[in-house]
Amino acid sequence: MHLLQPTEYQPVIASRFALARAQIQRLLPNAVVEHIGSSAIPGAVSKGDLDIYVSVAPSDHATSISILRGHGYAEKLDTLRNEHLCMLEWHYPDEAHAVQLVARGSPFEMFLVFRDALLACPALVDEYNQIKRSAAHLSATEYRAAKSGFIERVLRETKSQERAP
Numbered sequence: 001m002h003l004l005q006p007t008e009y010q011p012v013i014a015s016r017f018a019l020a021r022a023q024i025q026r027l028l029p030n031a032v033v034e035h036i037g038s039s040a041i042p043g044a045v046s047k048g049d050l051d052i053y054v055s056v057a058p059s060d061h062a063t064s065i066s067i068l069r070g071h072g073y074a075e076k077l078d079t080l081r082n083e084h085l086c087m088l089e090w091h092y093p094d095e096a097h098a099v100q101l102v103a104r105g106s107p108f109e110m111f112l113v114f115r116d117a118l119l120a121c122p123a124l125v126d127e128y129n130q131i132k133r134s135a136a137h138l139s140a141t142e143y144r145a146a147k148s149g150f151i152e153r154v155l156r157e158t159k160s161q162e163r164a165p
Contacts, residue, residue, distance in 0.1 A: 001047060001136045001143060009048040013039040016050050020090070020097050024054055027067050031056050036100070036111045038128075041118045045129045050097035053111045058084070058103040065101060073099065084108055110155055117158050124154060 014035075021033045037051030038044040056064045065086050069075065076087040076098065084106035088099045102108040118124050128150060135146035 001138075001140070003045040003132060003136050004048045005045060006043055009046060010039060010042070013048065013050050016095060016097065017052065019095065020050065020052055024052065024068075024099070027071055028054065028056060028060075028064050030060065031064065032104075034112065034115075036115045038132075040115055041125055043122065043125050043129075044118070045132055051111075052097055052099045054099050054101045055104045055109070056101065058105065061086070061101065061103045068099065068101065113158055114151055114154055117154050 017035045017039075021035075024031060024033050032053075032055040034040075034053045034055075035050075036053040037049070038046035039048070039050055054064070061083060065075070065088070068088055072092075073088040073090055075081070076089050079087045081087070084103040085108045086101045088101060090097050090099070100108070100111055102111065118128065128147075131146055131150050132143075135143045138146065
């Protein structure tokens with residue numbers, strides 16, 4: 001897997017996010033739409049893909065899936081899917097992106113928690129980059145597994161810091 005340096009992909013991804021955000025907000029006007037994933041973090045190496053967090057009221061989750069599907073989004077297969085989370089993809093060339101459609105207040109707000117932890121700590125970004133570089137030669141499944149331990153640790157540490165007085 002080829003990892004890109006931030007200067008190679010972040011400006012293009014930022015523009016792509018702005019367009020995707022406008023499109024999603026037209027379809028789901030009450031949604032919160034945020035840029036997540038490595039491409040949202042200055043200094044992070046990445047495959048160059050765009051991940052978007054879309055948060056809706058729990059009562060709007062199923063309807064929001066239908067609306068996105070009706071406008072060209074495809075549900076991502078072989079991923080976690082439940083009443084609080086649905087991953088969808090937009091496959092048009094030069095606009096491709098993934099959407100994590102999340103029910104507000106669910107545990108899947110962790111996407112934002114992880115992003116915010118890395119935004120607040122450049123040392124975590126450096127560590128994450130090292131893990132990704134060392135796993136770049138692995139299969140996609142092994143690459144994700146290599147990253148998951150780090151992600152879980154950051155989420156755990158963030159949660160314990162929130163509980164500290």
